[in-house]
Amino acid sequence: MTTATLSRSSPLDSLVRRYREYRLIARDPVLLIGLLVTGAFLLTFIVWPLARVIWQGFFVGAGKPNEGAFSLQYFQYYIDPTFTAQYTQIFWWTITMGVGAAIGSTLLGFLFAYTMVRCNIPFKGVVHALTLVPTISPPFAIALATILLFGRSGLVTKGILNIQFKPGVNDIYGLDGLIFVQIITFFPVAYLIIRGLLERIDPSMEEAALALGASKWHIFRTITLPLLTPGIAGSFLLMFVESLADLGNPIFIGGNITVLSTQIWIAVNGEFNQQKGAALSLILLLPTLTVFLLQRYWVSRKSYISVTGKPTGGGAGFVKEPLIRWTFITLTFLVLALIVVLYGAIFFGAITTRWGIDYSLDFSHFASAFDRGLKPILDTTFLSALATPIAGIAGMIVAFLVVRKTFSGKEAVDFTSNLGGAVPGTILGIGYIIAFIQAPLIVVALIFVALAYYLVSSSAKNFWARTALLMSGTLIGIGINFLNLTEKARQPLLANPLIAPFAGLPIIDQQTWMMLLAAILVIVGVASIFFAERKARRGALIVLIVLAAYLLSRLFIQDWTLPLVVWGKELGGIYFPKIFASLAAWINLFFQPPLAILGFTYTVIAGFLINTWTRRARGIGMLALLAVCSALTFYGETLALVGSPYIILAAYAVRSLPASVRAGVASLQQIDPAIEEASTNLGADAQLTFRQVTLPLILPAFVAGLIFSFARHMTSLSAIIFLSSAKWPILTALIMSEVEQGGFSLSAAYSVILIVIVLAAIGLMYLWAGRAFRTTGMETTLGAG
Numbered sequence: 058m059t060t061a062t063l064s065r066s067s068p069l070d071s072l073v074r075r076y077r078e079y080r081l082i083a084r085d086p087v088l089l090i091g092l093l094v095t096g097a098f099l100l101t102f103i104v105w106p107l108a109r110v111i112w113q114g115f116f117v118g119a120g121k122p123n124e125g126a127f128s129l130q131y132f133q134y135y136i137d138p139t140f141t142a143q144y145t146q147i148f149w150w151t152i153t154m155g156v157g158a159a160i161g162s163t164l165l166g167f168l169f170a171y172t173m174v175r176c177n178i179p180f181k182g183v184v185h186a187l188t189l190v191p192t193i194s195p196p197f198a199i200a201l202a203t204i205l206l207f208g209r210s211g212l213v214t215k216g217i218l219n220i221q222f223k224p225g226v227n228d229i230y231g232l233d234g235l236i237f238v239q240i241i242t243f244f245p246v247a248y249l250i251i252r253g254l255l256e257r258i259d260p261s262m263e264e265a266a267l268a269l270g271a272s273k274w275h276i277f278r279t280i281t282l283p284l285l286t287p288g289i290a291g292s293f294l295l296m297f298v299e300s301l302a303d304l305g306n307p308i309f310i311g312g313n314i315t316v317l318s319t320q321i322w323i324a325v326n327g328e329f330n331q332q333k334g335a336a337l338s339l340i341l342l343l344p345t346l347t348v349f350l351l352q353r354y355w356v357s358r359k360s361y362i363s364v365t366g367k368p369t370g371g372g373a374g375f376v377k378e379p380l381i382r383w384t385f386i387t388l389t390f391l392v393l394a395l396i397v398v399l400y401g402a403i404f405f406g407a408i409t410t411r412w413g414i415d416y417s418l419d420f421s422h423f424a425s426a427f428d429r430g431l432k433p434i435l436d437t438t439f440l441s442a443l444a445t446p447i448a449g450i451a452g453m454i455v456a457f458l459v460v461r462k463t464f465s466g467k468e469a470v471d472f473t474s475n476l477g478g479a480v481p482g483t484i485l486g487i488g489y490i491i492a493f494i495q496a497p498l499i500v501v502a503l504i505f506v507a508l509a510y511y512l513v514s515s516s517a518k519n520f521w522a523r524t525a526l527l528m529s530g531t532l533i534g535i536g537i538n539f540l541n542l543t544e545k546a547r548q549p550l551l552a553n554p555l556i557a558p559f560a561g562l563p564i565i566d567q568q569t570w571m572m573l574l575a576a577i578l579v580i581v582g583v584a585s586i587f588f589a590e591r592k593a594r595r596g597a598l599i600v601l602i603v604l605a606a607y608l609l610s611r612l613f614i615q616d617w618t619l620p621l622v623v624w625g626k627e628l629g630g631i632y633f634p635k636i637f638a639s640l641a642a643w644i645n646l647f648f649q650p651p652l653a654i655l656g657f658t659y660t661v662i663a664g665f666l667i668n669t670w671t672r673r674a675r676g677i678g679m680l681a682l683l684a685v686c687s688a689l690t691f692y693g694e695t696l697a698l699v700g701s702p703y704i705i706l707a708a709y710a711v712r713s714l715p716a717s718v719r720a721g722v723a724s725l726q727q728i729d730p731a732i733e734e735a736s737t738n739l740g741a742d743a744q745l746t747f748r749q750v751t752l753p754l755i756l757p758a759f760v761a762g763l764i765f766s767f768a769r770h771m772t773s774l775s776a777i778i779f780l781s782s783a784k785w786p787i788l789t790a791l792i793m794s795e796v797e798q799g800g801f802s803l804s805a806a807y808s809v810i811l812i813v814i815v816l817a818a819i820g821l822m823y824l825w826a827g828r829a830f831r832t833t834g835m836e837t838t839l840g841a842g
Contacts, residue, residue: 088458088462088464089511090511090661090664091454091457091458091462092458092464092470093507093508093511093661094454094661095451095454095455095458095470095474096470096507097504097507097508097657098451099470099473099474100500100503100504101497101500101504101696101707102477102707102708102710102711103473103474103476103477103711104473105488105492105497105500106485106488106489106491106492106493107476107480107484107485107488109488109491109492110335110338110339110342110484110487110488110491111335111339113331113332113335113487113491114131114132114332114335114336114338114339115127115128115129115336116128116332117332121330121332128332130332130336131332131333131336131337132336132339132340135148135340147315147316147317147320148317148340150232150314150315150316151301151316151317151318151341151344152344153232154232154235154236154239154300154301154307154314154316155297155298155300155301155344156297157232157236157239157240158236158239158240158243158296158297158299158300159293159294159296159297159300160293161236161237161239161240161244162239162240162243162244162246162247162292162296162299162300163244163247163251163289163292163293163296165240165244165247165248165392166244166245166246166247166248166249166250166251166292166296167247167251167285167289168385168388168389168392169184169188169244169248169252169389169392170247170248170251170252170255171251171255171385172385172386172388172389173185173248173252173389174252174255174256175255175376175385176376176382176385176386177376177382178385178386178389179386184389184390184393187393187396187397188245188248188393188396189245189249190245190396190400190812191241191242191243191244191245191396192245192246192768193768193772193812193815193816193819194400194772194808194811194812194815195305195772195774195789195792195808195811195812196242196303196304196305196306196772196774196775196789197305197306197308197309197774197789197792197793197796198242198400198403198808198812199238199241199242199306199399200238200242200305200306200309200310201309201403201406201796201801201804201805201808202399202400202402202403202406203229203234203237203238203310203399204229204309204310204801205402205403205406205412205801205805206398206399206402207228207229207234208228208229208230208413209222209228210412210413210414211229211413212402212412212413212416214228214229215413216413216416228312229310230310230311230312230313231311231312231313231314232311232314234310234312235306235307235310235311235314235316238306238309238310239299239300239303239306241395241396241399242303242306243296243299243300244296246292246295246296246299247292247295247296250288250291250292250295251285251288251289251292253288254284254285254287254288255285258281258284258285266279266280273376273378273381294348294349294351297344297348298345298348298349298479301316301317301318301341301344301345301481302318302345302480302481302482302483302775303318303775304318304319304322304481304482304483304774304775304778305774305775305789305793307319308322308793308797309793309796317337317340317341318341318481318483318775320337321334321337321338321341321483321484321487322483322778324337325487325490325779326778326779331487331490331491334487335487335491338481338483338484338487338488341481341483341484342480342481342484345479345480345481346479346480349475349476349479349480353472353475400812403805403808403809404805404809406801406802406805407422407423407802407805407806407808407809408420408422408423409802410802411802412801412802412805419802422802422803422805422806423806423809423810425803425806426803426806426807426810427631427632427810428631429803430788430791430807431632431635431636432635432638432639432786433786433787433788433790433791434788434807434810434811434814435635435636435639436639436642436702436785436786436787437771437786437787437788437789437811438771438814439639439643440702440705440706440709440770440785440787441709441767441770441771442767442818443646443706444705444706444709444710444713444766444770445713445763445766445767445770446763447706447710448709448710448713448714448717448762448766449717449759449762449763449766451710451714451717452474452714452715452716452717452718452720452721452762453717453721453752453755453759453762455470455471455474455714455717455718455721456717456718456719456720456721456722456724456725456755457721457725457751458470459471459718459722460721460722460725460726461725461730461751471718474714474715474718475714475715475718475719477711477712477714477715478711478712478713478714478715478716479715481775482712482773482774482775482776482777483775483776483779485708485711485712485776486708486775486776486777486778486779486780487779489698489699489704489707489708489776489779489780490699490779490780493696493697493698493699493704494697494699495694495697496693496694496695496696496697497696498695500696501653501690501691501695501696504657505531505656505657505660505686505687505690505691506527508657508660508661508664508686509527509530509531509660509683509686509687510523510527511660511661511664512660512663512664512667512679512682512683512686513526513527513530513679513683515664515667515668515675516667516672516675516676516679526676526679526680526683527683529680530679530680530682530683530684530686530687531683531684531687533680533683533684533687534683534684534685534686534687534688534689534690534691535556535687535688535691536562537570537573537574537684537688538570538688538691538692539556539562540562540563540564540565540570540573541564541565541566541567541570541692542564543564544564547560568612570688571608571609571611571612572609574605574608574685574688574689575605575606575608575609576605577681577682577684577685578601578602578604578605578608578682578685579601579602579605580681581601581678581681581682582597582598582599582600582601582602582605583598584674584678585597585598585601585666585669585670585678586598588670588671588674588675588678589666589669589670589671590669590670590671593669594669596669597666597669600662600666601666604659604662607648608655608689610648611648611649614644614645614648614649615645618640618641618644618645619641621637621638621640621641621644622634622637622638622641624637625637625638625640642784646702646703650703651695651696651698651701651703652689652690652692652693652695653689653690653691653692653695653696654696654703655689656686656687656688656689656690656691656692657686657690659682659685659686659689660683660686660690663679663682663683663685663686666682667679667682699780700782700784701785702785704780705777705780705781705785705787708773708776708777708780709766709769709770709773709777710766712769712770712773712776713762713765713766713769713770716762716765716766716769717759717762717765717766720759720761720762720765721755721759721762724754724755724757725751725755728751728754728755732750732754736749736750760822760823763822764819764822764823767815767818767819767822768815768818768819771788771789771811771814771815771818772789772811772815773789774789774790774793777789777790778790778793788807788810788811789811791807792804792807792808792811795807
């Protein structure tokens, strides 16, 4: 009886403990707001899209017969004799490509890392820089270069060797060519991982073994290699995920070989079958997610390596035997020469008349690229630059919460933040389409309730009073939105007993609706002069007036930016109209965010402002602010982002978030918490400590995250190809389209332009940071494309 009673009470006790824990969290504003904002971002742009992909895989998509019905059709193809051979063949091609690319990338990464750390290679800085070039170029750049050199009309195969590719003759297209391209594309990531581990091995163990008479090979086999085993295994698993997740290379050079990523792309873009794309995404998700979990396990075992706390030089120059040393150096230089030749082919492909036929110089392809592709170039650069600080700041916040704070669910936050970069981009892209083609009301409501409960928490003493305030303010906001509905739109809603009392309200247009909300904000701001604490009155008034003005600006911003478009047309020429039209669109983007995101932001700000009011007046002010926030959050098709630039920004930020998080975690783990504790003991609050103590110390990692994020955004393809639109075209999608149409020279020109933009941006960032390639502490845990 006692045991049963304890068993029954355990879940309740757990809930009570969680509730008490979150009450303690509420006393730390930095932790609470950080958790709320981070949780909202991760839920909206990672968890929800992936959940929608999983759900969609089992239900018939829109526009199909039996829409919404449960179906296992595309999973049954793997056991249906009619389709089994085709589908299992595609699956094994995918696995074979992943394993082959992982083995080759890891071996090549080890070769470069061992040569750089142990063989005292000449021109070390140049070698390191050239090795990293594939990481800052489009994911399909190597495939394009390989086609230009070794394709059926390639410079080497046709121009030099004069090979005639007749039926049955093996060419670069197919599984072998695809694995080669994947190895060259992804081995720099393995190089960075293994080099970092090699540099942290304490050389004293190897020196001691050498002094005791052990041979170099015995030392390598019994000491060095075991210490590197977790890193090599983690690198292999990561390269496997990278290869399976890639889309560009399989499309470019796969030939008659189809892998799951291209099959998914064809299902969505070619067959317009979301259920098939989602079902195939689940099949691809199984091996990638399994391997991602294994990779995290190996990375977590880094303590297996003996470290001294700081890089020791890893025994640089340890390999002194000329034969061994120069064998490693020669192989490294040969591979490096191949990389230089491949990228040289891209450059020369961009300045030749017609590759494979006429190799005379012709710079007109760059003129065509800027003429036809100026808008994609400008928009891709702008959106990448805008998403970069979003990813960087989000990564630092997650890292700070994971390393410096203790709360239930910390592991889940860490795992989810990495999940966006671990799953293949094709899956994430499909998830965004499914999740944001319509308003995700469930997610919006959950986030709003969490943020609004924080807003009302200081205005009432108990749960029921807070709930009553929350519901009252939300209903007032819904009533304000009801004013903006036409009579026809109101009728279906009046059946709801919560909406029925609003039946007699007048109808107003959107401009009047927005002015009403702005007026409420201004009124609350004026009231702050009388009810807020003396030192906070002026600040509260200014903030609320700014919020009202920003809200109203979305009504007039397009009229204000229209003269820019007209001016560009008046200037004439090829470029000015496009440049000024893009500039106007960029300004509009800043002032017309999705209203739900605006509502969330205003709710957080309102939570800070209302705490400056005296307790007796706080309830009224909170009710007014909550009405405005709920009206904004639930207005129209809230968060239906497909076709807008905001969905591209979200995809960019999610794909580069893991690198920012890992950079921040690595940096924070090297900072003694006693420094922050001393600041707190001297009277600084959590916000001041983070801003003036922690942030300057993690700035190098923050810069590293920014640099990587921008390069990743510019070269992203697999997720973005589903989200690019005519109004917001993306350069990588345009390059792939040109290759499909046979425009190799124009595609090469676009690729050169993209690489130059990335290099220039990286140079500017390093110049701004004042540290030329000295930033450390960044782990490269990526997801392809």
